[in-house]
């Protein structure tokens with residue numbers, strides 16, 4: 001007897017998506033079940049980029065379906081599609097940009113820019129179309145980290161075309177000014193410069209735009225957080241108490257402006273001696289996780305203090321590019337998938353689909 005659609009659904013309910021930690025029926029990823037005699041096919045449409053896992057997920061689903069009585073041929077078509085999610089109320093969306101991820105830190109020097117660029121490259125490695133906006137006006141580091149030395153041009157005579165580094169679209173004040181000459185920025189100039197970089201760039205169909213914010217939680221960051229249409233924020237911290245206190249301020253700042261916190265990345269968590277492999281928690285233990293528990297936000301992952309991370313970014317080839325199969329890259333990819341999943345779980349932006357409501361007297 002042929003298998004029923006209900007039986008196929010029950011089997012799919014027993015399979016847990018490795019990234020959402022939910023089954024494919026609950027997440028509504030399983031669609032279009034077709035049964036033709038002893039052959040079953042199903043589409044699995046993931047809401048996050050997972051290029052490196054598509055084959056594994058396909059295999060898991062097909063193996064599961066083949067355990068059903070009456071099924072000898074199973075086909076799973078696994079794909080992903082990224083949609084726009086909602087942002088703070090009253091903030092204008094950017095054309096051609098589906099989701100904006102702000103990467104912030106309460107304190108300078110904790111590795112925010114390094115995390116931002118590797119997160120962007122990891123999302124791209126998982127198949128998403130990604131951009132990087134370097135909003136760190138005081139110390140733009142993305143041009144160096146992405147190995148970009150060109151100057152942006154304008155093909156339409158109005159907006160600048162982003163420059164491409166390792167497959168991602170990038171815009172930075174560092175492309176436009178001489179980074180060796182210190183610039184004195186006053187508050188309103190910073191927000192204006194940033195809004196121009198964001199709005200006057202010809203972004204090309206981005207799934208995610210990662211924004212590397214300046215460090216700190218002062219007025220400037222607050223204004224930026226209120227003006228940039230952000231889907232969610234990632235906070236980077238190191239485990240020392242002093243960094244954590246500032247990171248807590250960062251969390252509160254985003255709460256204040258209604259931007260959801262995607263989670264916290266702990267950087268320089270653990271030092272691994274490059275000579276003997278000895279592991280040491282130089283900056284303390286468990287601080288990031290404790291903070292996440294206190295504020296009920298997700299701990300996205302921890303990066304070791306590893307001289308290769310510094311050397312890779314300094315040379316313009318961040319770890320995700322220079323060592324695509326390495327342990328550090330896997331951590332960045334895990335973080336990237338968690339970020340994408342969390343964004344996928346936030347409310348979808350329906351603003352573009354809502355019909356105009358016209359009140360007429362007739």
Ligand SMILES: Nc1ncnc2c1ncn2[C@@H]1O[C@H](COP(=O)(O)OP(=O)(O)OP(=O)(O)O)[C@@H](O)[C@H]1O
Pocket residue numbers: 105107108109110111112113114115136139141214215267268303304305306307308309310311313314
């Ligand atoms: N996990 C790590 N292991 C080793 N070095 C790291 C790590 N993360 C970052 N670094 C290095 O630490 C320095 C500071 O990093 P980065 O510029 O990313 O910090 P930041 O928080 O963006 O600083 P700021 O915003 O103040 O410019 C850089 O030289 C970078 O290569």
